[in-house]
Amino acid sequence: MSKFRRKSKGGSPAISTASLPDIVFMLLFFFMVTTVMRETTLFVDVLTPKATEIRKMEKKSLVSYIYIGSPVKRLQSSYGTKPRIQLNDAFAETADIQEFIVSERESHDEKEIPYMTVSIKADEQVKMGTVIDVKQELRKANALKINYSTRKGTY
Amino acid sequence: MASSRRDLQEINAGSMADIAFLLLIFFLVTTTMDVDTGIARKLPPMPEEEQIEDDSQIHARNIYVVLINSNNQLLVEGAPMHITELKDGAKAFIDNNGVLSNLSDNPEKAIISLQNDRGTSYKTYIQVQNELTKAYNELRNTAALSEFGSRYYDLPKSKQRTIRKKYPQKISEAEPKNVGNNE
Numbered sequence: 001m002s003k004f005r006r007k008s009k010g011g012s013p014a015i016s017t018a019s020l021p022d023i024v025f026m027l028l029f030f031f032m033v034t035t036v037m038r039e040t041t042l043f044v045d046v047l048t049p050k051a052t053e054i055r056k057m058e059k060k061s062l063v064s065y066i067y068i069g070s071p072v073k074r075l076q077s078s079y080g081t082k083p084r085i086q087l088n089d090a091f092a093e094t095a096d097i098q099e100f101i102v103s104e105r106e107s108h109d110e111k112e113i114p115y116m117t118v119s120i121k122a123d124e125q126v127k128m129g130t131v132i133d134v135k136q137e138l139r140k141a142n143a144l145k146i147n148y149s150t151r152k153g154t155y
Numbered sequence: 156m157a158s159s160r161r162d163l164q165e166i167n168a169g170s171m172a173d174i175a176f177l178l179l180i181f182f183l184v185t186t187t188m189d190v191d192t193g194i195a196r197k198l199p200p201m202p203e204e205e206q207i208e209d210d211s212q213i214h215a216r217n218i219y220v221v222l223i224n225s226n227n228q229l230l231v232e233g234a235p236m237h238i239t240e241l242k243d244g245a246k247a248f249i250d251n252n253g254v255l256s257n258l259s260d261n262p263e264k265a266i267i268s269l270q271n272d273r274g275t276s277y278k279t280y281i282q283v284q285n286e287l288t289k290a291y292n293e294l295r296n297t298a299a300l301s302e303f304g305s306r307y308y309d310l311p312k313s314k315q316r317t318i319r320k321k322y323p324q325k326i327s328e329a330e331p332k333n334v335g336n337n338e
Contacts, residue, residue: 024172028178049277053292068277124276148281
């Protein structure tokens with residue numbers, strides 16, 4: 001019994017925190033490398049529909065996004081609530097899509113073009129009319145690989 | 156010069172951890188780990204100007220017609236259907252193998268024809284696409300399990316191709332109608 005008491009009285013030396021910055025830096029670098037900053041500010045509200053049979057998107061750099069939805073609250077006074085299309089950082093019309101695809105292709109290597117995908121991020125309240133127009137433009141631009149962006153879950 | 160070098164003191168690195176923590180927390184907050192998920196589809200290329208569509212070679216029994224109206228109601232093979240029944244309906248159609256006279260000859264010939272209205276909501280459209288994909292996925296999984304003893308997505312690419320050949324996913328989308336006069 002006395003043996004233990006003596007030990008606890010002696011106290012233990014403080015743990016050296018000298019390597020703490022190293023550990024923190026390691027974590028920091030990990031997060032710095034994995035971070036993908038949001039490139040575009042969304043002007044439209046998009047809540048994608050739920051689906052169960054979903055696949056992960058590969059090669060994020062080869063994906064172009066088309067957002068479809070009603071303008072966000074603060075823009076509704078000037079743009080109304082009608083669903084709009086957003087390409088990159090601005091509202092667009094269906095006629096702008098072909099140009100958008102061309103410019104997306106130009107920014108990539110020629111070999112990568114067949115693997116380029118267009119992800120349609122549309123709000124679940126959007127009517128198919130708008131989506132059909134977008135798809136039709138994509139067909140004209142010969143961008144045939146598409147992906148309907150969805151959330152995981154059962155409806 | 157010499158004296159200044161002698162007086163040079165070691166910089167206190169005690170606050171290094173704090174600075175690193177600050178940066179760490181910033182990147183932790185801004186990191187978006189979300190992976191983009193979705194249903195992949197391939198659009199048909201634009202038809203050539205003078206191309207005449209020739210559907211006559213496809214026997215009517217090999218086409219499974221799914222219509223969605225502007226009220227998001229389904230009409231499958233001429234009869235109204237609830238979305239929950241669509242998957243089993245499609246599976247029965249694809250995997251009929253010529254048993255019933257009004258369903259497909261074999262899975263390779265089976266085509267699902269999907270037509271929606273401009274007023275159909277995107278949500279319903281995705282639900283229908285999801286159910287049809289599920290029908291194909293389940294059929295492929297069953298075939299993969301019986302032939303190779305493994306789930307379809309766990310198979311190597313070459314074996315996946317054999318299964319895909321047996322159950323090709325043929326979903327044809329007709330030009331949309333505008334019955335409800337929706338824009």
